[in-house]
Amino acid sequence: MATLNGNYRKLQAGYLFPEIGKRTKEFVTKNPDALIMRLGIGDTSEPLAPSVIAGLHDSVDRLSKAETYSGYCDDGVGTPELREALAARYASYGVNIKVDEVFVGDGAKGDSANIQSLFGESNVVAVQDPAYPVYVDSNVIAGKTGEGSDGQYDGLFYMLCVEENDFFPKTPSEKVDLIYLCSPNNPTGAVATLHQLKAFVDYARENKAVIIFDSAYASYISDPRLPRTIYEVEGAKECAIEINSFSKEAGFTGVRLGWTIVPKNLRCEDAEPGELNNMWSRRQNTFFNGASNVVQPGGLAVLSEQGQAECKKTIDYYMANARRIKNGLEGLGITCFGGVNAPYIWMRTPGGISSWEFFDKLLNETHVVGTPGSGFGPGGEGYFRLSAFGHEKDIARAVESIQDNLKL
Numbered sequence: 001m002a003t004l005n006g007n008y009r010k011l012q013a014g015y016l017f018p019e020i021g022k023r024t025k026e027f028v029t030k031n032p033d034a035l036i037m038r039l040g041i042g043d044t045s046e047p048l049a050p051s052v053i054a055g056l057h058d059s060v061d062r063l064s065k066a067e068t069y070s071g072y073c074d075d076g077v078g079t080p081e082l083r084e085a086l087a088a089r090y091a092s093y094g095v096n097i098k099v100d101e102v103f104v105g106d107g108a109k110g111d112s113a114n115i116q117s118l119f120g121e122s123n124v125v126a127v128q129d130p131a132y133p134v135y136v137d138s139n140v141i142a143g144k145t146g147e148g149s150d151g152q153y154d155g156l157f158y159m160l161c162v163e164e165n166d167f168f169p170k171t172p173s174e175k176v177d178l179i180y181l182c183s184p185n186n187p188t189g190a191v192a193t194l195h196q197l198k199a200f201v202d203y204a205r206e207n208k209a210v211i212i213f214d215s216a217y218a219s220y221i222s223d224p225r226l227p228r229t230i231y232e233v234e235g236a237k238e239c240a241i242e243i244n245s246f247s248k249e250a251g252f253t254g255v256r257l258g259w260t261i262v263p264k265n266l267r268c269e270d271a272e273p274g275e276l277n278n279m280w281s282r283r284q285n286t287f288f289n290g291a292s293n294v295v296q297p298g299g300l301a302v303l304s305e306q307g308q309a310e311c312k313k314t315i316d317y318y319m320a321n322a323r324r325i326k327n328g329l330e331g332l333g334i335t336c337f338g339g340v341n342a343p344y345i346w347m348r349t350p351g352g353i354s355s356w357e358f359f360d361k362l363l364n365e366t367h368v369v370g371t372p373g374s375g376f377g378p379g380g381e382g383y384f385r386l387s388a389f390g391h392e393k394d395i396a397r398a399v400e401s402i403q404d405n406l407k408l
């Protein structure tokens, strides 16, 4: 008799974006002539850089001839060229990452969901609140939490991110084992300083905890004082795994390519040196046959000098959108955070209304769709996320509609 994994039943409410889709659809049905402007989902909108397209074309062409054809990758963790190029990127940050510490995968979502499998069920997991929902849901499914109610789960340690702490938490007041940190942060747009990350690295080393650091938006950091990788903190290679992606840096949200760093000397209570690195290699080779051989040369092209210059132009384009949104809202007296070194604007709902009330108000009055902060955890209640991804003219139209129609 087969039985199901009952942990799935613990998952609360549907995923955030289906609910947004449902409410938007209902509005469109009632108002068929309304032009909907979407500043909700954080999906890229601009074409890939020319040099990246060339890299992708080249890899497709190689598959057309027997002499250059390739099938399965030798192992499921990426081509040597791409792993070397990624290690070189870390070297450019002054950080020494070895090629066999780099694991290429098909994006940060899968890796951030799967990485918890390296750690036992009894580990106490700490997450930022609000947070990108995958960290919580993957640990619920894996049985590392108790039951859920009111948007929270028993057994998880929530690190509240609020205005008073600039949306970056203090280290946990009790002993936890796995700590998820995301910087630049989705959804708050906050970026951790070196000092803030050092506090977590110190905590993790003291408590033999492991930090899972999601830096999927690192390429949006323009302030040179802010760390682009947690390994800029001394000692982080002993206690941190880093997950990153080409999705937001190069528009690969549909192409799919990312990487995870599992340092050789990462340790936890009972790991031998190198064991966690070996385990991740084993896991990837068992469950995954590697990122697409069409796509990996595209990643190499992103990391080339020309690719970097071209991708930066697109990032600058999105960040000009972010400034436009932020200035427009602040001009109306709305309090905003983020949007400077991250493509998300985290706004306080006007008049203290709930996140979902503001969602309905914004949609009804301005026809703009955003993302309710409470969808990222109870700590997001009273906030709202607007995304800078989108065509400039659509963003401009949305901001204008908010300025003209939002009743404050």
Ligand code: PLP
Residues within 6 Å of the ligand: 042, 106, 107, 108, 109, 110, 112, 132, 182, 185, 186, 214, 216, 244, 245, 246, 247, 252, 253, 257, 258
């Ligand atoms: N991590 C964060 C914080 C994200 O916001 C996202 C996507 O929005 C991801 C990871 C997923 O990235 P990928 O497209 O590489 O799976």
